[in-house]
Amino acid sequence: MISALIRFSLIQRLMLLLAAAALTAGGVWAFSALPIDAFPDISPPQVQVIVKAPGLAPTEVESRITFPIEMEMQGIPNQKILRSTTKYALSNIVIDFEDGTDIYWARQQVTERLTQAREALPAGAEVVLSPISTPLSDIFMYRVKGEGYSNSELRTLQDWTIRLRLRTVDGVADVNSMGGFVRSFEVQPDPRRMASQGLSSDDLEHAIERNNRNAGGDRINRKDSMLLVRTLGQLRDADDIRRITVVTRSGVPVRVSDVAGVREGALVRYGGVTADGQGDVVTGLVLLRVGANSRTVVEAVKQELARLAPTLPKGVIVEPYYDRGDLINAAVLTVEMALGEAVVLVVLVLIVLLGNLRAALTVALILPLSVLFTFIMMKLFGVTANLMSLGGLAIAIGILVDAAVVVVENIHTQLAHAPKGVSRLHLVYRAVTEVATPVLSGILIIAIVFLPLFSLTGLEGRMFTPLALTIMFALLGSLLLSFTVIPVLASFLMRGGAHGEDRVLAAIKRMYLPAMRWALAHRTTAVGGALVALVLAAALFPFIGREFMPVMDEGHTLVNLEKASDISLEASLAMDAPIQKAVLEIPEVTGMLCRSGSDELRLDPMGFYQSDCFLQTRPREEWGYGLETMHEKLRSKLEGFKDQGVEHGFSQPIDMRVSEMLSGVRADVAIKLFGDDFEVLEEKAGQIEEIVKRTPGANDVFRARLSGQGYLTVDIKSELLARYGLNNEDVNDVVETSVGGKVVTEVIEGNRRFGVLLRFPEPARTSPADIEQLLIKTTGGAMVPLGMVARVTEVDGPVLIQRESARRYVVTRTNVEGRDVVSFVEDLKAAIEREVKLPQGYYIDYGGQFENQQRAAARLALVVPVSIALIFFMLFLTFRSVRQAGLVILNIPFALIGGVVGLFVSGLYLSVPASVGFITLFGVAVLNGVVMVAYFNQLREAGRTVLQAVQEGAERRLRPVLMTALIASLGLVPMLLATGPGSELQRPLAVVVISGLITSTLLTLILLPTLYAWLEGRAERRIKGSKGETP
Structure with a gap:
């Protein structure tokens, strides 16, 4: 079949050249049409259920909403993962599905x-x-x-103009609003006037409705x-609300304005x-739809904003502060430059060594x-x-030319020794x-x-499958081209004549041949030296740290702040201002924007005590x-706020979301203690926190506080x-309406x-005594203070409940x-097992990078040996000899020497990318x-003895072996020296x-011969001895 393909290509040379031209045009088109992104889509299929339950405490939300x-x-x-976070007035349930x-x-x-679940949920959820x-x-923030x-006017503009326009952009899933005040009309009943008229909040509510x-x-x-x-009775403004008649007494209407104040205000935040220590601002966040391309959507969003700008009120501007497109362009540029430089280096090596x-x-x-x-295949397969x-x-650049080198070298040899x-x-x-x-066989x-x-599987599978696919596509392309286009080009371009041998190769031969002959004469010493090197490399291996993935510098820094768990939203926002001013004292920081609490869509269910702060900085090249x-400069500024209960940590936009996706928390390592009793969980988690803090390498340690939130409990007496x-x-209705x-x-x-x-005005709902004075209307029309039927007390309760x-x-x-994640977790586990005694039914799970590293390592430990066995089988089919197949397989452990030392x-650290390097x-x-x-x-089939075949063959194969190694390694030098994102x-x-x-090539050239x-010499002598020949 292969021979027929080669024959057809050489007979139809013009057709093959036209096919090559079509391939070129198709490849250029495919590359221009390829979706471009910073990363593959590494997110699992995920569905979030968000339940807003205004006024309900975390324990109520858990029992009445989350659990059902x-x-x-x-x-x-x-279903793969079911995870939930329950907080005040909110339940967020995340379901991850299999890839x-x-x-x-x-x-x-x-x-x-x-x-089915809705039937069990409380009214109003x-x-x-x-x-x-x-x-x-999160691809674009502004x-x-x-x-x-x-801020109320700007928020209205964001919600009803900017957001609506951006949601029309193809690929946008939604636009999240945050900050400012959502405009509303507030009706604030006066408790005394309401009581004098015998009205309850229910009466007011029903009248307005x-x-x-x-x-x-x-x-x-x-x-x-x-x-x-048609009838026109719809409310149009605050005056319409004021004129509503609540009740008529003796022919005299009691209007809303008689018992309540009406004004324009804001909904509960x-x-x-x-931002920048200046107080509240209004922001928007563009969310990418599943399957859409980040770069394309970001560009479309920016174009839509440009079209929208002239229609906005005078003086209003939309200013981006995070643009995923910047990272995408920088990351792709990094690898494109490395790819281009690799091609140039490979071509130079070919010219020099051929x-x-x-x-x-x-x-x-x-x-x-x-x-x-490869670009065409990527387009076809959606990569x-x-x-x-x-x-x-x-x-693949370093591997692609191997097949073509073998083919072209043999063509040149045939042409050089062609009979007339x-x-x-x-x-x-x-x-x-x-x-x-x-x-x-080689391919x-x-x-x-x-x-x-x-x-x-998991994140590492989603990350590295595209890499493996492109390598396979490139290998397939090089194989097909080596049997079709390369022979055709060679028939036009190549002439007979001996290979030139440049001075570099001659100099290498002058060093190599004596070394190889010495090894043949002192094989015990040569093999022993290689084994010693292998043992030393094995001894170094335990000192190499292990991690899941290196952290990529995204070019954006996030500061994560955690404050006192019972802090109010207003106090939390106020505390951000001095922190921002302190950080802005760093000359390289030009802006700081902090998001506290939950967003409008409740996709990010943070508490009031949590803030994510985005830093805007000068270009990196100006930092010095x-x-x-x-990070050290930021720590020096933030340490001054620790006495106010502010803890801090550092992350990056994508890195933070990946950590959340892996373990549900924003950190490298998550130590999860599972159990039922809040007090036991709190006590044991406190012990674990102390152990984590004293473990070398721990930084930005934080324990989620279960308790510490004050509750005003209305205990109803039936x-x-x-x-x-x-x-x-x-x-419930009176408390919900009047207070919440x-x-x-x-x-x-x-x-x-x-x-x-x-909602009642704030002075009427600030203390237990105020709430006890709220009036409830009986069926007979009498007004009963709440304190007559319930007891109002202050108690301590949970801040959040995670499941x-x-x-x-x-x-x-x-x-x-300062150290690798795996050794850190191993030391931490040993200390926790030694010092923390858990009750029956309680257990600890270690999540984050460690969990993924362990899964990837376990999978590779199982699959790589199977792959090596398949390679051995292919070698056996090639050589028809178990001995020779085993001899070639020996290259694998000796190749490890250089990798480990490197x-x-x-x-x-030994990470998934490093493991791909070993593969x-x-x-x-x-x-x-x-x-x-x-x-x-x-050579042996041509009549040479084993020793002659080895000496002549090693000299003749020096060029292709060096070319393979040099091309493969030099092709990766730009990647080694690159400094951009990724x-x-x-x-x-x-x-x-x-x-x-380096070590593999040396051992191939010295140890393998x-x-x-x-x-083979022993086998040859044994065969001759069995035949009675004199060896």
Whole structure:
């Protein structure tokens, strides 16, 4: 089949050249049409259920809302994680599904279960699903500014103009508003006037509701026409509300204005935003829809804002403070530059080592053609151009030319020794078909090496599958091109004549050949030295730290603040101002914007005591120092606020969301203590926190406080209620409306809607005594103070309740600095097991990076040996010898030497990218071994003795082995030296491959010939001895 393909290509050379031109055009088009992003989509299919329960305490929300919904959600097919956070007035339930689950099917399943759960929920609970987005959907954040406009006016503009326009952009799931004040009409009853008129808050509520409706009376026919009938009774402004009649006494109407004040105000806030120490600001957050492309959507959002700008009121501007597009462009530029530089280096190596410009040009052409072929395949398979997929191409650059080098070298040899009368096309055909089988075997071996990457699951699987796919696409392209286009190009470009040998290669041979002959003569010493090096590398391995993924510098810094758990929203926002002013004293910081509490859509259920602060800084090149130094400067400013109960930590926008996605918390390591009793959880979590703080490497340690929130509890006495003919709901309605406030209807202005909030003025609801004086109207019309039927007390209760798999837990979180995550957790686990005694039924789970590292390591430990076994099988099929297959496999452990030393010397940790580097290293090491052993066998078949075959073969194969190693390593040098965003993920891979290839190549050139001569020599002597021949 391969021979037929080669024959067809050489017969139809013009057609192949046209096909190559079409491939070029198609590849250019595919690249221009490829979606571009910073990362692959690493989020699992996720559905959030958000329940707003105004006025309910966390324990009430848990028992009446969270628990019933969790029970219904259990058992949904493909469900992987069920996690919930319950806070004041809010329940946020997150369901993660297995990879590959259709998000629309998942939402449908959740919606069906919610239908059943709604019956158990309290009246007034508002249940919604989150937008069709992912945890990493925060792609564009902006601030609405305007001189002379109030925050209420700016928020109205954001909600009803800017947000609505941006939601029309294709790919936008929703636009979240936060900050400022949501305009409303406040109705504030006067308790004394209400009592004098014998009115309750229920009376006021019902009157307002009944006086705010237009209605239709169908139509009236008038001869040949008709008139539509409608009533106009809808509220239009505050005066309309004031004029509403609540009750008529003796023909005299009692209007709303007689018993209550009416004014324009704001709805109850659950979050706010401050900036630069100047107080409240208004912001918006654009959420990316699942499956949409970040870069495309960000550009479309910016274009829509540009079109919107002229229509905004004079002086109002929309100012971005976070743009994911900046990171995408920088990350893609990093890998594109590394890819371009790698191609240049590879071409230079080809020219130098091939010693023939025409041959080098023929081989070099496979690079752009294979890359363009890969772009077409990426487009067909829906793989985005991102840091990982383009990184796979950068890795493959060094491997792509291997097949073409073998083919072109054999073509050149055939042409150089061509007998007279044989056509050039026949010589090319014969040369290509001679090496077709080993070339195919080599590509298959490389492909098998990368198969373990497809076995990775979770975040690491979603991250590295695109890398593995692009490598496979590139290998397929290089294989097809080596059997089709390369022979055709060679038939046009190449001429006969010997290879040139440049001075560099000659100098290398002068050093190599004596060393190789010495090793053949002192094989015990050579093999022993290699074994010693292997043992030393194994001894270094325990000193190499382990982590899941290196942290990528995104170019944006987040400061996470945690304050006293019972702080009010107003106090929390006020506390942000001096912190912002202190941080702005750092010359490189130009702005600081803090979001406290929950957002409008409740996607980020933070408490009032939590703030996420976005720093705006000067360009990095102007700093004169690195990110760690910036963190130290920030710490020095923030330490001054610790005596006010403010804890701090540092993160980045994507890194923070990834941490939340992995473990539900914003830190490298999450120590989750599961149990039922709040007091036990609080006590044991306190012990764990102290252990974490004294563990070396712990930084930004924080324990979630279960208790510490003050509660004003209204304890209803049922026997007293019965005396007055009241029930529990009468008391609940009064407390809910009078204290918490209740939106009873809406005022519509054009397309805008503003709530009418019924709530007692603050002086009438600030203390237990005030609440006891609230009046409840009996069925007979009498007014009973609440204190007559209930007892109001202050108690302490939980701030939040977190649950996973329907069990409560409390989490202690920490970042890790100065050491690797795995050794940190191992030391921490040992200390906790030694010092913390848990009651029956309580247990600890370690989440975050550690959990993912353990999962990835376990999966690779299982799959890599299987992959090596498959490689061994391929080698056996190639050589028909277990001994020779085993000899080539020996290259793998010896290749590890350089990789381990490289990680140790560079101070990098063994991470998933480093593991991918070792996998790449295995492939190149095995390929070099195949090249060497196959040629030894070929020379022996030509009549050479084992020793002659080894000496001649090692000299003849020096060039291709060096080329393979140099091209593979130099192709990764730009990745090693890159400093842009994303380089942190590629550097461990490059270090492992480059350093590993140094030792692997040396051992291939020195140790492999020595072992081959030893083992095959013994076998040859044994065969001769069995035949009675004299060895």
